[in-house]
Amino acid sequence: MALRPVQVNIKAVDSRAVGRFWAQALGLHAHHLDVTTYVGPAGGLVWPDPHTLGIDVVPVPGPKTAAKNRTHLDLATTSAEHQAEVVARLTALGATPVDVGQGDVPWTVLADIEGNEFCVLDPREVYRDTGPLAAVVVDCADPRAMARFWAEATDWTMHEVTDGSATLRSAEGTGPYLEFLRKPGGKAAPDRVHLDLLPYPGHDPAAEAARLRALGATDLDLGQGDAPWTCLTDPEGHEFCVLAPS
Template sequence: MTLRPVQVNIKALDDSAVGRFWAAALGWGVSSSEPGATSVKPAGFDWLDPAGVCVDVIAVPEPKTAVKNRVHIDLATPSATHQAELVARLRALGAKPAHVGQSGDVPWTVLADPEGNEFCVLEPREIYRDTGPIATVVVDCEDPRAMAAFWDEAIDWTLHETTDDHAVFRSAVGVGPYLEFLRTPGGKTAPDRVHLDLVPGPADDKAAEVARLRALGAADLDVGQGNVSWTCLTDPEGHEFCVLARS
């Protein structure tokens, strides 16, 4: 079993514009293999590499609602000066301040991309000094311990910590961003605008991996995708994710 996160998938009315924003935010490049899909990747990225995580922006006809996304990206910064410079640069690129219930004196800055997808620019934290520009992908949930139990079996990433308030994963090789499940009041009320895409390992059969996920508690999801090479599922709290084919 070597399913692992490979992409943060973001829905957008204008995939190209949102893709360019995230490329500038992360210092990565953009590419488009087909209309309506913009990939944001670092130079030399190989999506089959055992540690790589990139961003994929997919066009949809529906705009984001006022409901806060239950999945978001936290950006890492190495210093307070860099944090301030990054926030200023992102605002110049079209990011707007966002309020998601944070108090006024938190050390991180909450912003939204040009289509309203929330994200955070973190203050310097030692734990994120080697992650690259994405410090962590954060998933709001009601029960971090239950999410840890499901995702620890679902993916080959290492579970580093589990408490009543959060569960933290990182790749099995100890590089790249973290994945955090954060206890957040209120359950899921709307489809996720942001979700994870998983990819099987080179020796794994996709159909068998999907069957294994269903046995763990994942449910099939029909979003009108039709006959595609990936499979759409939800975890036990209803968070959407997709299992991609390797080819």
């Protein structure tokens, strides 16, 4: 039994506008559905995407707090010139520079139109085949423990693991990485960005959720009621959902 990460869930007051921003940022298409906006390849909607993570932007009534998100996206670039072009293009789309204490670093930290932080990375060989989305990055206290939990929770493979960081990627070696970085401080606000996981065909979502609880996940009540998905937190309190196959 295993689950596959299928999308990054972003909460937004104006889900259509935030969806359009991320579609333009990643060179994808904003599919406006009944309630949410799904960012994925152009053409007919294919969900889940077999090669990468989509982005599902979900409307919520309240804006982001001043607290830094514990999960953010890193964008890949291929050269210094490309990095500068991406930063300029995203700034023109409404992104703003953000100081999260990064100091003098070769990447650029920005926030989207509702304040969600993300990074435009300097060119790095490790991300040469990820596509525009290089990584989903999670702040945590114990990268080793987080990598163990998420590797057991999903079918993704652990790569480099140290006391300071840990990395997972799909077993096929495609799409973005999932990275855990050691950062001080715990949860200061409900998560604005989280991962959604999907069982494989024929696998029972309830049984998968029970398996995750045995690994250390905890049930989470977000007011979802009798929704067909299950809201959980990992052992450090990062929120995620186990979706029901459509």
